[in-house]
Every structure is written in C-alpha cells, then in structure tokens.
Amino acid sequence: MSASPLIARTVPALRRAVDNLRKRKATIALVPTMGALHDGHVSLVRLAKRRASRVVVSIFVNPTQFAPTEDFGAYPRTWKSDIAKLAAEDVDIVWHPGVAAMYPEGFATRIAPEGPALAGLEDRFRPHFFGGVATVVGKLFTQVRPDVAIFGEKDFQQLRVVTQMARDLDLGVKVIGSRTVRERDGLAMSSRNVYLSPEERQTAIVLYRAMRESAGRIRAGDSIAPAMAGGADMVKAAGLVLDYYEVRHAETLAPVTSRKDGPLRILVAAKLGTTRLIDNMAV
Numbered sequence: 676m677s678a679s680p681l682i683a684r685t686v687p688a689l690r691r692a693v694d695n696l697r698k699r700k701a702t703i704a705l706v707p708t709m710g711a712l713h714d715g716h717v718s719l720v721r722l723a724k725r726r727a728s729r730v731v732v733s734i735f736v737n738p739t740q741f742a743p744t745e746d747f748g749a750y751p752r753t754w755k756s757d758i759a760k761l762a763a764e765d766v767d768i769v770w771h772p773g774v775a776a777m778y779p780e781g782f783a784t785r786i787a788p789e790g791p792a793l794a795g796l797e798d799r800f801r802p803h804f805f806g807g808v809a810t811v812v813g814k815l816f817t818q819v820r821p822d823v824a825i826f827g828e829k830d831f832q833q834l835r836v837v838t839q840m841a842r843d844l845d846l847g848v849k850v851i852g853s854r855t856v857r858e859r860d861g862l863a864m865s866s867r868n869v870y871l872s873p874e875e876r877q878t879a880i881v882l883y884r885a886m887r888e889s890a891g892r893i894r895a896g897d898s899i900a901p902a903m904a905g906g907a908d909m910v911k912a913a914g915l916v917l918d919y920y921e922v923r924h925a926e927t928l929a930p931v932t933s934r935k936d937g938p939l940r941i942l943v944a945a946k947l948g949t950t951r952l953i954d955n956m957a958v
C-alpha cells in the first residue's frame with residue numbers, strides 16, 4: 676500500500692518538508708493544480724516522477740485568477756479523492772495552503788506578464804486571468820523552489836506564459852509541458868467537464884473533431900483561412916458559442932498566415948451552455 680503524502684498547509688511547514696528532501700540530495704518536481712484531479716493530472720505526476728526524485732503537488736484554488744462573474748465558488752473541490760489519487764502515485768508532499776497563507780492580510784504585489792499573456796486569446800476574454808496565474812505560480816515556485824515544474828499542454832497559453840516568466844525572472848525552474856490526456860472520444864480531460872450535462876458531454880467532442888479537421892487540411896496543403904473557417908463552422912453548427920478558433924505560432928503565439936510561418940498550434944475556446952471549454956492541437 677502507498678503511504679499518504681505529507682500535507683503542508685503553511686509556508687514554514689512546506690519549507691521544513693522540502694528542506695528535509697533536499698538534505699537527502701533529492702531533486703524536486705512541482706505539479707501545480709487546483710485539485711479536482713483526473714487522469715490528466717495523474718499523467719502530470721507520472722511525468723514529474725520521471726523528471727525528479729521527489730514530487731510536490733500543490734492544490735490551491737487560486738481566487739486571483741477568477742473574475743467575480745466566474746466559477747471560483749462552484750469550482751469542484753474533491754479533497755478526499757485527490758489525496759487518494761496522489762497517495763496511489765506515491766507523491767511526497769501536498770502543498771495545500773489556505774487563501775490567508777497564500778495571500779496574507781496586506782498582500783500587495785502582483786506579477787503582470789506580457790508577451791504570450793497578451794496574445795489576444797484567453798486574455799481577450801479573461802483579462803484578469805494571467806496576472807492571477809503568474810502571481811500564484813511565481814509564489815509556488817519561490818515557496819517550493821523546485822528543479823522542474825510540470826504543466827499540462829491543455830492550457831497552452833498558460834504553459835507559454837509560465838515558461839516565459841520562469842525565464843524572464845531567472846526563477847531557476849525548468850518548465851515542462853505534458854501532453855493533453857483525452858477521453859476515448861477525444862474530449863480533453865478537464866476538471867470543468869463535470870459541469871456538462873450528458874447531452875452537452877456528447878456535443879463537446881466537436882472541439883476535438885473540428886481541430887482535427889482543420890489541422891488535417893492545413894497539413895495536406897490547404898490554405899489556413901478556409902481550413903480554419905471550416906473548423907469554426909463545425910463548432911458553431913453544433914451549437915457552441917465560439918470565443919476564438921485560431922491558429923498561431925506554437926512558441927510565440929503570434930498570428931500566422933501560412934504553414935511555413937513555423938510550428939503551428941490551433942487554439943479554441945467556446946461556451947457550451949454555461950460551461951466554457953478550451954482545447955488546442957498541434958498542426
């Protein structure tokens with residue numbers, strides 16, 4: 676049977692636990708999460724175990740990355756099953772601060788990322804989001820001081836933002852992206868999929884199908900504009916409301932007009948009923 680991970684709830688307790696690992700010459704991987712763990716998170720933990728000798732998973736639903744109109748209060752919280760999953764993966768430490776430990780009274784500093792954080796994708800629809808993510812991830816990095824940190828490619832713009840931040844601020848952490856884990860029918864795993872009704876769950880597959888269609892056409896030599904318009908039409912015809920359906924340079928997230936403009940990534944965000952879904956795919 677696997678041992679339960681050590682659970683740290685304050686910065687001093689976390690530091691003691693991490694220092695103990697460091698004394699034993701451990702290398703440390705951090706997997707930042709907001710809990711509601713699914714197989715996608717488990718795959719991040721497994722990659723972390725391959726990249727370091729010890730693994731810290733943070734579980735913190737970060738209020739500063741939610742707008743007042745968003746689902747902070749309703750965000751799924753599944754503590755017991757999260758800990759059981761992490762114990763089964765032999766995770767060493769779970770970092771689970773309360774809001775007051777992360778943002779103590781008088782907290783007044785914020786990281787304001789630019790570059791990929793202003794690419795005109797998620798930032799256009801959630802202008803508060805990357806400031807909140809960068810601030811909390813910056814704190815997680817300085818609290819845990821990991822050698823590597825693992826982020827899912829599912830939140831592709833977020834992955835680019837934290838990679839850039841770690842480099843720009845010399846945080847000494849290597850950021851590693853992990854491939855999106857999908858359900859058998861192609862839907863990307865996400866903690867927010869629990870919001871979907873059974874019918875919406877069926878409809879949601881269209882995002883994957885549309886991206887596969889557009890990527891296939893671009894790879895086959897079609898021009899970008901019609902290939903992307905075809906995919907966007909599929910999503911809209913299924914009844915989703917598109918925020919964006921775009922192809923960008925996979926590293927800079929700059930707009931592209933031709934396949935020759937570099938490695939390409941299709942990125943999509945759409946609302947299905949009241950649930951907002953995002954996904955992306957390499958071309």
Ligand code: PAF
Nearest residue numbers: 707708709737808811830
């Ligand atoms: O991707 C997430 O779950 C969150 O945005 C993160 C990186 C844990 C920061 O709160």
